[in-house]
Amino acid sequence: MPAQAIDPSAYLQAGRELTDRLLEKYLPPVSSEPKSLHEALHYSVMAGGKRLRPQLALAAYEYCGGSVKSEELPIHYAMAALEMVHTYSLIHDDLPCMDDDDLRRGQPTCHKKFGEAIAVLAGDALHDIAFELMARTGRTEPVTELARAIGTAGMLGGQTADIEAEGRQVTEEEITEIHRRKTGALIRCAVRVGAILADAPAELLSRLTIFGEKVGLAFQVIDDILDIEGDQKLMGKKVGSDSKNLKATYPGIVGMPQARRTAQQLIDEAIAVFDEGDDNALKLIALFIGQRQS
Amino acid sequence: MPAQAIDPSAYLQAGRELTDRLLEKYLPPVSSEPKSLHEALHYSVMAGGKRLRPQLALAAYEYCGGSVKSEELPIHYAMAALEMVHTYSLIHDDLPCMDDDDLRRGQPTCHKKFGEAIAVLAGDALHDIAFELMARTGRTEPVTELARAIGTAGMLGGQTADIEAEGRQVTEEEITEIHRRKTGALIRCAVRVGAILADAPAELLSRLTIFGEKVGLAFQVIDDILDIEGDQKLMGKKVGSDSKNLKATYPGIVGMPQARRTAQQLIDEAIAVFDEGDDNALKLIALFIGQRQS
Numbered sequence: 001m002p003a004q005a006i007d008p009s010a011y012l013q014a015g016r017e018l019t020d021r022l023l024e025k026y027l028p029p030v031s032s033e034p035k036s037l038h039e040a041l042h043y044s045v046m047a048g049g050k051r052l053r054p055q056l057a058l059a060a061y062e063y064c065g066g067s068v069k070s071e072e073l074p075i076h077y078a079m080a081a082l083e084m085v086h087t088y089s090l091i092h093d094d095l096p097c098m099d100d101d102d103l104r105r106g107q108p109t110c111h112k113k114f115g116e117a118i119a120v121l122a123g124d125a126l127h128d129i130a131f132e133l134m135a136r137t138g139r140t141e142p143v144t145e146l147a148r149a150i151g152t153a154g155m156l157g158g159q160t161a162d163i164e165a166e167g168r169q170v171t172e173e174e175i176t177e178i179h180r181r182k183t184g185a186l187i188r189c190a191v192r193v194g195a196i197l198a199d200a201p202a203e204l205l206s207r208l209t210i211f212g213e214k215v216g217l218a219f220q221v222i223d224d225i226l227d228i229e230g231d232q233k234l235m236g237k238k239v240g241s242d243s244k245n246l247k248a249t250y251p252g253i254v255g256m257p258q259a260r261r262t263a264q265q266l267i268d269e270a271i272a273v274f275d276e277g278d279d280n281a282l283k284l285i286a287l288f289i290g291q292r293q294s
Numbered sequence: 295m296p297a298q299a300i301d302p303s304a305y306l307q308a309g310r311e312l313t314d315r316l317l318e319k320y321l322p323p324v325s326s327e328p329k330s331l332h333e334a335l336h337y338s339v340m341a342g343g344k345r346l347r348p349q350l351a352l353a354a355y356e357y358c359g360g361s362v363k364s365e366e367l368p369i370h371y372a373m374a375a376l377e378m379v380h381t382y383s384l385i386h387d388d389l390p391c392m393d394d395d396d397l398r399r400g401q402p403t404c405h406k407k408f409g410e411a412i413a414v415l416a417g418d419a420l421h422d423i424a425f426e427l428m429a430r431t432g433r434t435e436p437v438t439e440l441a442r443a444i445g446t447a448g449m450l451g452g453q454t455a456d457i458e459a460e461g462r463q464v465t466e467e468e469i470t471e472i473h474r475r476k477t478g479a480l481i482r483c484a485v486r487v488g489a490i491l492a493d494a495p496a497e498l499l500s501r502l503t504i505f506g507e508k509v510g511l512a513f514q515v516i517d518d519i520l521d522i523e524g525d526q527k528l529m530g531k532k533v534g535s536d537s538k539n540l541k542a543t544y545p546g547i548v549g550m551p552q553a554r555r556t557a558q559q560l561i562d563e564a565i566a567v568f569d570e571g572d573d574n575a576l577k578l579i580a581l582f583i584g585q586r587q588s
Contacts, residue, residue, distance in 0.1 A: 028446050028447070033451065033455070034446060034450075034451045034454035034455055034458070036454060036458065037446055037450065037451070037454040038446060041446075092414055092415075092418060095414060097409075097410035097411045097414060098411050098414065115391075116391035117391045117392050117457055118454070118457075120386055120389060120391060120392065120414065121386075121450050121453060121454055123418075124386065124417075124418075124421065124450055125445060125446050125450050127418065127421055127422070128421070128441050128444055128445045128446075128450065129441070129445060129446075131425045131437060131440075131441050132437070132438060132441035132442065132445065134437075135429075135434040135437035135438045135441065136434075136438070137434075138434060139434070140429040140430075140431075140432060140433070140434055140437070143425060143426075143428075143429035143434070143437050144426060144429045144430070146425075147422050147423070147425050147426035147429065148426065150422055151419060151422040151423060151426065152322050152328060152331055152332060152335075152419050152422075152423075153322070156328075156331065156415050156418055156419050156422065157327065157328045157331070159415060160328035160330060160331040160412070160415055161327070161328055163411055163412075164328070164330065
């Protein structure tokens with residue numbers, strides 16, 4: 001579908017709604033034991049959010065010719081898995097021993113609402129459900145892609161480096177490497193898993209991998225910008241949290257004007273993997289990420 | 295191999311040594327970034343332990359005719375995965391917001407040694423590596439078995455119920471259900487994954503599942519007994535930790551003599567899935583669990 005033909009906000013809203021339905025469907029019901037833990041899962045997962053990772057996976061899947069003409073498909077499991085794993089990372093990141101955040105998506109964080117023990121277990125549970133869903137695709141590649149993206153070579157490695165960089169001088173290369181792992185790896189994974197489930201040929205998978213890498217980096221640069229300049233109401237979390245935690249941020253290192261230029265350049269480079277005139281939903285999502293205010 | 299022909303302690307030591315080699319092989323090297331996180335993984339995983347879950351998986355695999363005539367096999371990935379996931383559960387269980395334990399296997403617990411943030415991330419990392427290894431078997435069933443065993447219907451559900459039962463009166467049925475989930479589910483999973491990787495026929499898989507369930511329950515009843523009566527030096531952790539944390543324990547509910555009888559009965563029932571004269575390594579491990587002092 002050409003991007004011009006798509007109303008961006010309607011498209012993104014439809015993707016959010018689909019993702020929300022999938023998440024409700026694949027979370028264990030609150031009525032089943034252990035109720036308190038299941039309640040915490042629903043609370044954190046259903047608190048909203050842009051659902052960009054599932055939407056990127058779906059857009060990549062469709063771009064690669066994957067069919068969505070069924071109620072229940074491997075891509076749907078993968079979409080839910082990606083958002084659950086993202087939520088797990090937020091819950092553990094917000095813990096007092098990590099970023100110690102009280103607010104997330106406009107609501108008290110999981111540990112503020114349910115206590116630390118349940119928050120640790122809720123993160124663990126989402127981590128777990130994500131892998132169960134990836135295995136439900138019937139293929140091992142999505143499991144492997146996810147494990148690598150969020151493991152010590154990816155997201156967990158980025159979080160560790162982020163913690164260890166607190167309070168000390170960090171170079172632009174270092175912060176870019178932290179971003180690549182902490183946020184970029186899972187976004188790249190979302191795009192790749194969508195393409196893999198559509199059986200994309202190697203050349204196409206490579207191009208989309210570059211797209212995912214660029215968009216993932218742009219996403220985190222913009223996150224850093226919004227943490228300084230964002231509207232707390234729109235963000236649903238405290239702004240200035242990075243600076244309070246003495247976190248290294250991209251604008252903190254290169255300055256705000258350069259940070260904006262870098263974000264734009266990364267979005268441009270992401271979109272450049274597509275031929276001119278090849279307007280599609282991946283491009284639309286990339287443009288949305290480039291312009292997001294929250 | 296008939297159990298009579300096996301020297302139990304030599305057999306179990308060989309299994310421990312094989313597991314240790316596999317764990318060393320499949321953990322990310324300490325020399326690679328993020329070094330502090332990788333160091334914490336090695337510290338916790340290589341601190342020793344009986345390696346019973348991997349050994350049960352291997353024994354089930356061999357009992358079902360699985361070949362071990364190669365250096366690197368799916369069963370080896372599964373063995374390492376089971377121990378990594380077990381270690382992840384211990385690291386998160388020991389956290390201040392959970393059981394708040396200072397000592398594990400005779401050494402400071404992960405958070406005592408590396409701080410809470412790294413301990414949370416180390417548990418997450420092992421959780422992750424375990425799924426990557428399960429996927430490396432090339433089959434999705436082991437991934438699914440593991441996810442279900444340690445998810446909210448299994449281990450995490452048991453941990454939640456365990457926390458929620460603290461300080462209140464618990465029935466024998468409730469504690470048995472907590473044990474079934476908290477400890478039993480992963481032990482059952484170990485046996486099943488071994489059998490599945492050897493392509494065990496359905497009837498055999500069912501019998502071994504019962505074996506795994508009984509052994510898993512026995513293991514936790516004995517754990518509760520040892521927490522009261524065990525030798526702290528042999529255990530490598532503080533005894534009396536359950537009572538300090540107002541944890542419900544099996545002997546606390548039914549009394550010590552009945553707890554001992556239940557443990558013995560569960561071991562007898564586990565062994566009863568094998569014909570008389572069918573002496574094998576699974577039986578040997580069950581008998582060892584029945585007699586363990588640490």
